[in-house]
Amino acid sequence: MKPLFKVLFAAALATATTGCKDFLDINDNPNVATSVTPDALLANALVTTAAIYTGGISAGSNYNSYASFAAGYWGKSGTVSGFSQERTYIYSTTYYQALWNNTYDNLNDYQQIQNLGGTTYPNHAAIARIMKVYNYLLLVDEYGDIPYTNALKGLDNTNPTYDKAADIYKDLVVQLKGAVADINTAAANDDALVVGNEDVVFGGGTTGMLRWKRFANSLRLRILLRESSTNDAALNAYVATEMNALRTDATDGFIDRDVVVQPSYTANTNQQNPFYDRYGFAAGATRAQSEYSYVMPTNYIIRQYLDNNDPRIAQLYRQGQKQDASGTTATAAYVGTDLGEGTPPQFNPGDCGCVTVGSRFLQGGTFLRSATAPTVLMLLSEHLFSKSEAEIRGLWTGTPDDALAQTDYQNGILASFVTTYRDGNTAPAAPVATNTALAGVTQYNTYMAANTSNGLVNWAAVSTTVPEEAGANAGVTPRTVSKTDKILYQKYLAENTLASVEAWDDYRRTAQPKFKRALTPNPLPNRLFYPQTEVSTNLANIPTGVTSASKIFWDVLD
Numbered sequence: 001m002k003p004l005f006k007v008l009f010a011a012a013l014a015t016a017t018t019g020c021k022d023f024l025d026i027n028d029n030p031n032v033a034t035s036v037t038p039d040a041l042l043a044n045a046l047v048t049t050a051a052i053y054t055g056g057i058s059a060g061s062n063y064n065s066y067a068s069f070a071a072g073y074w075g076k077s078g079t080v081s082g083f084s085q086e087r088t089y090i091y092s093t094t095y096y097q098a099l100w101n102n103t104y105d106n107l108n109d110y111q112q113i114q115n116l117g118g119t120t121y122p123n124h125a126a127i128a129r130i131m132k133v134y135n136y137l138l139l140v141d142e143y144g145d146i147p148y149t150n151a152l153k154g155l156d157n158t159n160p161t162y163d164k165a166a167d168i169y170k171d172l173v174v175q176l177k178g179a180v181a182d183i184n185t186a187a188a189n190d191d192a193l194v195v196g197n198e199d200v201v202f203g204g205g206t207t208g209m210l211r212w213k214r215f216a217n218s219l220r221l222r223i224l225l226r227e228s229s230t231n232d233a234a235l236n237a238y239v240a241t242e243m244n245a246l247r248t249d250a251t252d253g254f255i256d257r258d259v260v261v262q263p264s265y266t267a268n269t270n271q272q273n274p275f276y277d278r279y280g281f282a283a284g285a286t287r288a289q290s291e292y293s294y295v296m297p298t299n300y301i302i303r304q305y306l307d308n309n310d311p312r313i314a315q316l317y318r319q320g321q322k323q324d325a326s327g328t329t330a331t332a333a334y335v336g337t338d339l340g341e342g343t344p345p346q347f348n349p350g351d352c353g354c355v356t357v358g359s360r361f362l363q364g365g366t367f368l369r370s371a372t373a374p375t376v377l378m379l380l381s382e383h384l385f386s387k388s389e390a391e392i393r394g395l396w397t398g399t400p401d402d403a404l405a406q407t408d409y410q411n412g413i414l415a416s417f418v419t420t421y422r423d424g425n426t427a428p429a430a431p432v433a434t435n436t437a438l439a440g441v442t443q444y445n446t447y448m449a450a451n452t453s454n455g456l457v458n459w460a461a462v463s464t465t466v467p468e469e470a471g472a473n474a475g476v477t478p479r480t481v482s483k484t485d486k487i488l489y490q491k492y493l494a495e496n497t498l499a500s501v502e503a504w505d506d507y508r509r510t511a512q513p514k515f516k517r518a519l520t521p522n523p524l525p526n527r528l529f530y531p532q533t534e535v536s537t538n539l540a541n542i543p544t545g546v547t548s549a550s551k552i553f554w555d556v557l558d
Helices: 003-012 020-024 038-054 063-070 084-088 097-117 122-143 165-186 205-226 233-249 274-279 299-307 380-392 402-421 441-449 483-494 500-510 532-541
Strands: 074-076 259-261 295-297 320-323 330-333 375-378
Touching (some): 038 063, 038 097, 038 122, 038 259, 063 500, 097 122, 122 205, 122 500, 165 205, 205 233, 205 500, 295 299, 380 402, 380 483
Antiparallel strands (some): 259 375
């Protein structure tokens, strides 16, 4: 297991009766534990999921670091070598293989919680059931067919067979329905223990379990939308049926704020926000971590903010400097790179201060708020944009509903601004357009007012000349923008680095937006290879003929 898991596992053994600060206490020894209960396992499992998802464990082992390159958000800086697979799209069986191993390791934690649930811990087991869906969905979306039915059986089955991705998708919906039913049943069970502060996502208690049901509903929408764009008539009929069922079942609603993990991270060694610890500052350090200088924003993503008068850029990146044509002076500017370019910018301005200097994550900004900032599991903006897409395509009510779609679209942008401008020590809150006290609302209003004729921002505008697409004619000839296009575009901006894997999945599903690919003749890969660890131990069960060009079942567009 990875070091973070080892460090945090000890903390989870004593969580039932302790404060949140003890979730990151590393003084206990897990090897001496003689028994364990679900409440002692839950916090650690959730913290580990967040670290695997958000990009805070180590290189080659987390979803958002991988997807930030694939989806066009990140490029390699000129201060480091390597990143050859990101820059060439030539993947191998060892590329990000720890995603597979870490996720299955985490799934085993949730399986143990489920196995131990019984009549005493049914709420903990229901949470674990939801989080198993969350993790399995990540695996299916990056690998396709995976071990599922016969997985998580330990020594009883060390070489599990593979299930079809489409079959797993359908069962994930079943599992989410079952988890919500389990929570409702547990409410009438006098023997069921109340979830306490070991719930480092929603805080436990009755309110916490209500929010877990809403999260399950939002995950159902994510799943159904992902498989909604194929030409498979049977699958389309299934999606229509299940969308209608979700609309009927979701009496408790959907998420109304960002879903985050917050075990009370502290500015101590092995206790910091994992993304901050990797790309920001080590505990007590005054110099940034080395990986802070390894990556930088792409020219493409910088252009989207600048050309749309989007103030969020000032919360995401620190300015570099741009050399003028004479080569004698440079001015402050946002400077990116094109993934795959031979000599990407460095960060040293030189003695004359006249060279081009690249931009990096803003220290204290959205991505590197603080050592104690929470980590994201699902953004409210993602959910609202997904719901807007379902409404405008007629998936939600059977026929397109422009009014509902517009409301959710605009609130999705608003939610992104609130997330972007939220202080690192402030808990996520539901954004309300009339609540001017929320950080980000003023900037949102300014952004919308500055883009009334921009088809990528304004709901009613139908065209754009903003160079959001790569190509010689980008930004020259007006292009018609459908309402689905603008939803996906704004969703892409909202998910930058915080939820890059969702943007990557949406791109493979919809081919939107047309971000600039790496400077390589190689085609953009459609999936990851099965890891070498699996090839070495379970080769007989791995599907044959799989290449990086092989598509996940819901990926039908080029």
